Amino acid sequence: MKKFLFLSVLLIISTSCQNPDNSENTEIMPVATSDSEIPELLPLVEGKTVKNIIFLIGDGTGLAQITSGQYALVGPDGLLHMQTMPVTGFVKTHSSDNLITDSASGATAYSCGLKTYNGAIAVNPDKEACKTILELAEEMGLSTGLIATSSITHATPASFASHVESRSMEEEIAVQLLNSGAEVMLGGGFEFFSSQYRSDSLDLITQAEEAGYQLLRNKEELDNSEAEMLLGLFANDGLERAETEPSTSAMTTKALDILSRNEDGFFLMIEGSQIDWGGHGNNTDYVLNEVEDFDAAVKTALDFARQDGETLVVLTADHETGGMTLQRQRAEGDSLEIYWTTGYHTGIPVPLMAYGPQATEFMGWRDNTYVGKRMAELLNLGSLPQMK
Template identity: 55%
Template sequence: MKRLLSLIIIAVVAANCQPKSQVEVPISKGTNTEMLPLVADKPIKNVILLIADGTGLGQISTGQLNLVGADDYLALQTMPITGIVKTHSSSSLITDSAAGATAYSCGQKTDNGMIGYLPDGTHCKTLLELAIDKGMKTGLVATSTITHATPASFAAHVESRRDEDVIAEHFLESNTDVFLGGGRSFFIPQTEEGSRRSDDFNLVEKFEEKGYSYLQTAEELKATNGDKLLGLFADGGLDSENRTPTLAEMTDKAISTLNNNENGFFLMIEGSQIDWGGHGNDSEYVIREVKDFDDAVKRVLEFAQKDGETLVVLTADHETGGLTMMTDSEDPHTLQVNWVTDYHTGVPIPLMAYGPHAIKFTGWQDNTDVGIKIAELMNFGEFPINLE
């Protein structure tokens, strides 16, 4: 019987490369070793874009070793098509999430910090907005505030990602069908406890007036049959430990809500806090978030296999932390996981795809290519598009 690798997590300070913590994490062994098959090309009805914020091969491999073992695969690793994405923004070789997500949503480079907004002051039309124009249903799901950089880049246009209160207002006018995540603080008036608005605008009431079901708990999420959902399950990001609802639960509800439209749907799902674990050089946090994200990926792939008309594309916006693994000098069955920074890196990131025309996403891509190819496959017409 093959000996399983044991894994020692070590956070290393970039300045002097000395470990600042050491935690031994047991490795479990799963049973998933089969790759999903290629799917025959046909017209695509639905697109599900999964973004694992801050995730590179190191984060995926560390999660795999801890969650399923050295010989098995995470759900995301079973996708049959793989590629590599370059991530630089127009203002830096190291992108942030705003510019990285805008590259996907708009098919164009922008400066770090900008949300659906270009350096020349114009706005860019997003994949989600084009999907709405085509009569598709649309949704955004995240474990951060729903107004955070990645989800915001699909349904808002602001010069600074910090303007989450304004982003929430843009969401109200976007006609997006499903919003699920954290960020209640940006939707409630300043007079209410926990608010991070500087005015008395009650966006929750405005959403309800437009027919949205307002959800605050996992129980309400499970019970709702609404066609339009505003789920805000925390004032800020969702708790990482003992998360409720989980990303998988939000994903299930988003798919079931959107999948009743003859024109199909566009859904973006973000595993937001893998990035936060990277910023903290906290490997246990990263592993926990990889599991939460991969559980959601499994639900998406199960749906896509049954549906047969859904393209699934999975990638990241950038890598965070420079996570890498080396063999321990004293034990070849032990790995050291090291961090080189507490910020983003310029290391290219993985890209995976499943479903009709998934082969389009193999090889090296610029991050803008991903959005452009999705728009092309969905027959969205002219893209990229600049707006005044």
């Protein structure tokens, strides 16, 4: 039996490793590193008080996604902003029913501090709603925000502020997001809020405005907004990277401006959603563009935290996507070939990085649930998991 299993594993490996001869995007040429990109790790922060947490999730972002982004953007001797975070560890990502998690159970491990089944949005394996770190923060008077480059109703942001048994229930998720109390929600997903598109014709846009949100549809409206509660829906579904759409960094800047007004602190989750989508498509250029956009948002978060001194920044992924790796088989000179081993997620652990007060709590090999539990404790929100 064991022998058979081993053989079948080998077979799968050998067939899926017949890497695309057809892909145009599998080679990258590392750029030269300029003086300004010579690595400098941020220092450890002595202070102990965690008033705010910025939690960054690179969906589908493993070591190969980060390293290929580094080579392409700042070269072999450089470091991306995310690589300047001084504390590093690893996260084990399996879900309650699968060694390979999806983004829903992956995000629920972070938001509720518990393992659940793939597809579950902030419910436990018995489909009972679990309290999220965002909801606890709201109860304690902190301000909260969600940023994504997918629709804001997509699995990762949804798992922080709604509870449904399947990630596909995005219309229901939209209803619940509006009742979450989150001050700032920025991403795509207009179609799940608009009566024009919803299957029940509910007009959540008007409901949102009545609840105090200003609706933002493009970058200019985001930049000019003076409101204190924002619902940014910059695309029908995921952001399309049109000129009129804000970057993740621009969304982060605006969110930090609003959330930091709260004397009691804030919790902000920022997702680089489409790094995962590039991985699903085995599309290297897509991944590199999304890593660049995400890393610029990381810089914005780190700059804020350095100034503030009481902000903890934690960065990780929910899982790796694509089985991406860097090799040199056919490429000539200094270029590297990107190989993909799957169009889905892999079970390989993902990197964990932290900067700010108490950052050293996030070193070592950690379960994904630990990250959520520890963030809640450090914000004095009590211990996870808790059922609703």
